[in-house]
Amino acid sequence: MQTRSPLPPGPEEPPFLQAMRFGRDPYAYLEDCVRRYGDVFTLRLPGDPPRVVSSDPAIVRQIFALKPDDYAQGKQSFPMNIGENSLLFLDGDRHHRERQLMMPHLHGERLRSYAASMCACTDRVVDRWKPGAELAIHSELQDITLDVILRCVFGAEDDKRAARIRGPLLTWLNGAMTPALFFASALLNANRVRAMLDTVVRRRLAGGPVPRRPLLPWEKWGAAKAEVLEYLREDVERCRKEGTAGRSDVLALLSEARYEDGGLMDMEHVQDELVTLLVGGHETTANSLTWALWHVLSRPEVLAEIRAERKRVFGDNPFDPARAGELVYLDACIKEAMRITPIAPAVGRHLRRPMRIREYEIPSDTIVWACVALAHRRTDTWGDPARFRPERFLEPGAAPTNHFFPFGGGRRTCLGMAFAGVEMRIVLGRILERVELRITPGSNAQAEIRGITITPSKALEISVERRLPSRSS
Template structure:
C-alpha cells in the first residue's frame, strides 16, 4: 500500500508550528483536515494523527505485534536508555514490564509519601515572598529530588551529590531549545566536549560510571530493607531466575528519571496555572485540603481523601496534556476505524484533540474539575498517560506526587499570576510546559 494514500496534512513549513506552538498547530490541523491528518518530517516515516475515539480504542486494544510502541518511541532514545522497556515491543516489553510493575503498585507508591512531602516543603520554604518568580523550575526541582531519593535511593552523601550535579547538567542540555532536536539522528554530532551533543555524551558517561559503581556496591552489600526502585530492580529476577543486566537497569533509570521528572513537573506547573486563573477552584481545593488535614501533616493516611484536588489535576491533564500524542508504528498494513493504513507509518492518537471533542466533553474548553467527580471517564476518551498494555508505568506515582505537592502549596502559600502574564505551551525536553517558566507571586499563608 503506497504512502501516497495517507490522509492530507500540513506542509513542512507549517509543521514547524508543532515546535513553536504545538496546541495551536493541532487545533489548526483539526479545523482544516478533520479527525485524520498526516505530519511529515524529513528522514522520519509519516505520522498519521487521529482524534477519532473509535480509532483510539482500536489502537489500545490492537495486536501489539502489529502496533509497535517501542519502535514509535525510538526518537526519544537520544534522551533515555534505548534498552529500557519504553523502547521494547512484545514479548520483550511484557517480560521487562512485569519486573518493573512491583515498584509502582499502590502500597509501594504510598510508602514514598513522606519523601514527596519533604521535597515539596523544602522547595516551598525557599520561595521569595511578594516577588515574581518562575514556578516551573521549582516543580522540576521537587520532582528531581523526589526521584533521586525514592527511585534512585541516593541520599546527600558525596556520591548522591555527584549524581545530582551530573544529571542536572545533562537534563539542562536535553531541555534546551537545541536539545529538543536531538530526536533527529542528524543532530547527534559529537564535535568535542564543548558541542551540545558532545557534552551530553560525556555527562552520560559520568552518570553511567556513578550508577554502575552503585550497582556493584548494593549487590555486594545487599538490598534487603530498601524501598527505592533501583534496589527493587537489582533484586528482581526473570522467569529463569536471572537478574536484569546492569546496562538494562541503567537505561530504565534514565527513563524513569527523565520521564517522571520532566512530565510530572510540567503537569504540576499547568495545574498551578489553572488554579491561579480560576480563584474559585483554588479556594475550593484549599478548603478541601484544610478539611482533610485539620492541622495534621499530610501523609499516606490522608492523601486518598483529596478527591477534589485529584479532580483538578485530572481536568488540567485533560486540557493541558504535557505529551500531546502517543504513537504506534505499524509492522503490517492495518484497517483502523475503517481507514486502511500501510506498514511503516506511525499512527498517533492525539491526546490533546480527543480531550477536546465536544461529544465526549460538553463545553470542552471550560475548566470544570467536577467532570471527574460526577462520572468515571472512559480510558478511550481520557488518556493523559497513554493506554492499553503500554499505559505509563509511573502514572500512579506521578498522580500521587502531584496531589501531595499541590496540597502542600495550597496549605502553605497563596499564589497569584504575574501581572499581564498569559500562559502558552512551550517545549521543555520531552514535555510541553507553560511559557516563561510560569511567573507567579507568592504570599505567606502559614
C-alpha cells in the same frame, strides 16, 4: 491518471515548516489541522514516516487494541537518548518480561512508602520561597521532582550523594530537553539524533579520547550522561555485593529483582530503566504540576474548594501525605489540568502491518497517532472543553481510556502513572497549604515544545504573597 494517496489529507507545506509550526504552538497547530482536514489527518515531519493523526474515540480504541506484533515500538521517533533497553523501546515478550519485573516497585504499599519523602522534598524547596518573591515556577517544580527521583528512585537520601549526581543529571537533561534538539530531530530524524548522542556516551564510558576542539554541546551532554550511568552502575553493584538493608528505593529493589527463571536484570537494563523513570518522573511531572498550578491559581473558586476539602479531610491536623489520596477534588483538578493542557501531544504506534482506519488502508511503516491534545478537547466528549471544570472527574465513568489518556493506553500505559499521581497530589497539596500564591501580572502560559513534552513558556511566573499559618503537630 493520478493515483489516490492511501493516507488521509493533511497540511501541504514542507515538512520542516510543519515541524516549526508544531513546535511553536502544538495545541494551536493541531486544532488548526482539525478545522482544515477533519478529525483524521496526516502530518509529515522531516526524516520520519507520515503520521496519521486522530482523536476519534473509536479510532483511539482501535490504536490501543493493536497487538504487539502489529507495531514496532523500537522504531518510534524519539530524540532523547534514554537507552535502547528502556521499556519505551522494547517489543513483545521482552517488553512484557521487563514490565512485570518493574511493576511491583511502583505500585501499592511500596508506592505509599515514598509519600513522606515526597512531602519532605516539597518542603525543602518551599522553605526558600520568601513573601514578595517572583518565581520561575517551572524551574522550582523541577527542583522538587528531581529531588523526589534522587531520593525515591535513586536512593540518594543524603545530601552528599544527591549533590554528586545532581549536576551531571541537570547538564544532560537540560541539553536533551532543549528546543534546539527538537528542531535538530525534526530536520535530521529523531532516531538519528538519539544514535549520535548515544555514540558520545559509549565513547566516554569506554574511556575514548575527548575531542581537542572546544567541547561541543552534545559532547558535554554525553559526558554528563556517562557520569550518571557510572554512578548508577556503582550503586547497583554495591547493592548486589553488600545487600540493600534499610533501603526501599527503586534502584535498590531493581538491583535484587529476579525474573521467573531466577536471573537478575542485566546492568545495562537496570541503568536504562532508571534513566527512563528519571525522565518520566522529573520533566513530565514538573510540566504537569506547572500547568495544574496555573489553572488553579487562575480560578479563585477552585482554590477555595481545594482549601475547603483540605479542612474536611484533615481538620486542624497537619497535612498527612499518606492520606493525600483522600483529596479527591484536588485529584480532579490535576486530571482536569492534564485534560486541557496535556504534556504529551499524542501516543504513537509505528505500524509493522497495514491498518484500516475508516476508508483508508494505512500501509506499514506509517505512524498512527492517538492524539491526546485533541481527544481531550473534543466538544462531543467534554461538552464545554475549554472550561476548567474539575467536577467532571467526580462524576462516575467520566473518563474512559479512549477519551482521557494522559499516560497513554493499552498494553503500554505509562508504568509510572500511579507514582506520578501520588506525587502530584502531595506536591500540589503541600504547596497550597504552605503559601499563598498568585500569577504574576503580565505572565503568560503559552504552550511550547520542550524536548518531548508540551510545557508552559518560561514567561510564566508565580508571585509569593504570604506564608500561611502552620498547622499544629
